Amino acid sequence: xGIGTAMKTLSLVLxxxxxxxxxxxxxxxxxxxxxxxxxxxxxISAYIFGDRKVEPTDSLIKIEAPKRAMDAALVxxxxxxxxxxxxxxxxxxxxxxxxxxxxxxxxxxxxxPGELKLRxxxxxxTNVHAVVETKxxxxxxTVAFVKASGGCSAPxxxxxxxxxKGMGDMKMKFAGDAQGGGPLAATLMxxxxxxxxxxxxxxxxxxxxxxxxxxxxxxxxxxDVVTIDGDISIATDPVFNFSFVPAGAGPMKVxxxxxxxxHWEQSFTTTALSN
Amino acid sequence: xxxxxxxxxxxxxxxxxxxxPTRRELVLGGLCLCCLPTLAHAAESFTMEEVGxxxxxxxxxxxxxxPENNDGIANIGFIVGRDGVLVTDSGGSLADGQWxxxxxxKRTDKPIRHVVLTHGHPDHCFGxxxxxxxxxxxxxxxxxxxxxDARGEFYRTRLADILGREKAGSAVYPTQEVKxxxxxxxxxRTLRFTAHGAAxxxxxxxxxxxRTGILFPADLLFVTRVPSLDGSLLxxxxxxxxxxxxxxxxxxxxxxxxxxxxxxxxxxxxxYLSTLRDETRKAVADGVAIExxxxxxxxxxxxxWALFDDYNERNVTEAYKELEWE
Numbered sequence: 125x126g127i128g129t130a131m132k133t134l135s136l137v138l139x140x141x142x143x144x145x146x147x148x149x150x151x152x153x154x155x156x157x158x159x160x161x162x163x164x165x166x167x168i169s170a171y172i173f174g175d176r177k178v179e180p181t182d183s184l185i186k187i188e189a190p191k192r193a194m195d196a197a198l199v200x201x202x203x204x205x206x207x208x209x210x211x212x213x214x215x216x217x218x219x220x221x222x223x224x225x226x227x228x229x230x231x232x233x234x235x236x237p238g239e240l241k242l243r244x245x246x247x248x249x250t251n252v253h254a255v256v257e258t259k260x261x262x263x264x265x266t267v268a269f270v271k272a273s274g275g276c277s278a279p280x281x282x283x284x285x286x287x288x289k290g291m292g293d294m295k296m297k298f299a300g301d302a303q304g305g306g307p308l309a310a311t312l313m314x315x316x317x318x319x320x321x322x323x324x325x326x327x328x329x330x331x332x333x334x335x336x337x338x339x340x341x342x343x344x345x346x347x348d349v350v351t352i353d354g355d356i357s358i359a360t361d362p363v364f365n366f367s368f369v370p371a372g373a374g375p376m377k378v379x380x381x382x383x384x385x386x387h388w389e390q391s392f393t394t395t396a397l398s399n
Numbered sequence: 400x401x402x403x404x405x406x407x408x409x410x411x412x413x414x415x416x417x418x419x420p421t422r423r424e425l426v427l428g429g430l431c432l433c434c435l436p437t438l439a440h441a442a443e444s445f446t447m448e449e450v451g452x453x454x455x456x457x458x459x460x461x462x463x464x465x466p467e468n469n470d471g472i473a474n475i476g477f478i479v480g481r482d483g484v485l486v487t488d489s490g491g492s493l494a495d496g497q498w499x500x501x502x503x504x505k506r507t508d509k510p511i512r513h514v515v516l517t518h519g520h521p522d523h524c525f526g527x528x529x530x531x532x533x534x535x536x537x538x539x540x541x542x543x544x545x546x547x548d549a550r551g552e553f554y555r556t557r558l559a560d561i562l563g564r565e566k567a568g569s570a571v572y573p574t575q576e577v578k579x580x581x582x583x584x585x586x587x588r589t590l591r592f593t594a595h596g597a598a599x600x601x602x603x604x605x606x607x608x609x610r611t612g613i614l615f616p617a618d619l620l621f622v623t624r625v626p627s628l629d630g631s632l633l634x635x636x637x638x639x640x641x642x643x644x645x646x647x648x649x650x651x652x653x654x655x656x657x658x659x660x661x662x663x664x665x666x667x668x669x670x671y672l673s674t675l676r677d678e679t680r681k682a683v684a685d686g687v688a689i690e691x692x693x694x695x696x697x698x699x700x701x702x703x704w705a706l707f708d709d710y711n712e713r714n715v716t717e718a719y720k721e722l723e724w725e
Binding site for chain 2: 188190194195198200202241243274277278286295297299309311313315323361363365
């Protein structure tokens, strides 16, 4: 968990440092292979991974994202990992968001890390990078270009009070054959406004202070499934899809915490499957 | 979220960097735009239609906000009573509101006493700035203030990006808030207001002209332009039922012809919303992901609505977010 904390600190520093070059008009370039975008990626990669080599891959990890997002505050992303037996963790980085680090998924022994889905905010036309860390510690990245804008500063349209109603409520859906012993697909939904510190309140002439989920720990019985370190790019009312192998009796336990000390726990049983 | 029939200035589609405005810009946006000269000429092609005695409506085109249309894309207009004029809605920008004000003073010298803010989307309410100097009561839903707090500045910036800051206008807060219902007497005609639960938005206000029986549902009724969902899908269907129960014959929709037969127009809207509800529910139940659902839900309605491709996908996303928690 030390890694996660370090990661967040890095990501905030990164946000501050890397925002400046974007002020120029050249950032409006829409070519995913623009040299400036590549330079930015190199900078992000160096901040997050240090000296570790991050090699491009066409197969080990893939990103599915809309080319043009209809709702920049809710951009669905699907990540697929071909060699799922050799996946230790997965990073999602949104290069031109104010804080590029979006999420880090660390898989445990009960995970089936072939596919992940999440919903993010995207603030500007940007490259989105997904990085897979293999069990032997190698890093491989792939990139997608997404046209969306305003997703971070997009207001929610309700009062803070209303946005925080039911905060921490969770819902879990399972799909697959529970009796067969094969992997089950899980959809985890958490009520949380994930205030990112950029949404403007006109009355107070100020932004709402950031308050977002920064860690979700999912386990099954005594085994870890996945630990998610999140940041301000995760959409309101986060939803994650992942798969796991339900060995033993369970239950699935989810522990959610946010940056203001919010802490919520809930357990789910896989017996009542939705289909 | 949004951006829906909000004058097309919502959350996607353009590639501007957005920054927090300076204090000076906020002051300009909040106070002084009403003093600037009219720059609207493009709106000259618009015309007013008298849809009932003393009721004048400008039909908005089925377009998104452009520098050419000044975001004048909603149906807006005014009602002349014995003691004064009531404006509903005020227009999609300061420039659009100024155009409307010119049309009013061409027809009557009575004072403009009331400006209705039917909801918070800029294509309906950003013209209100043009009437500030008349000192009217600004009538709005009791939850409109919260919506404008959250979104007013965002809308203003996006609209200014499209039209230029001097034409955009800004959010005006209601001075007379409607909690459940309210009445306004113009001397020889009474207007009855209803504040609705979350539906098209979280701040929808409808109005009935008791004299003619004409209903002004604003954006609770879209006709021929695809509805945009920014409040609650289930709530909208519920409020549509309540409006149907009024049994009125004619209505001025927020988008579409200046006046329509109410029952068939509402039935079209309800059919679209019910399709959205039923197919999204099925997608959620079948484990169809939100991005897949947004490509498939509502396809049977494609031929029935203008701007379908601009809004349907986002409507499905909104519906999915609401229904996945059922």
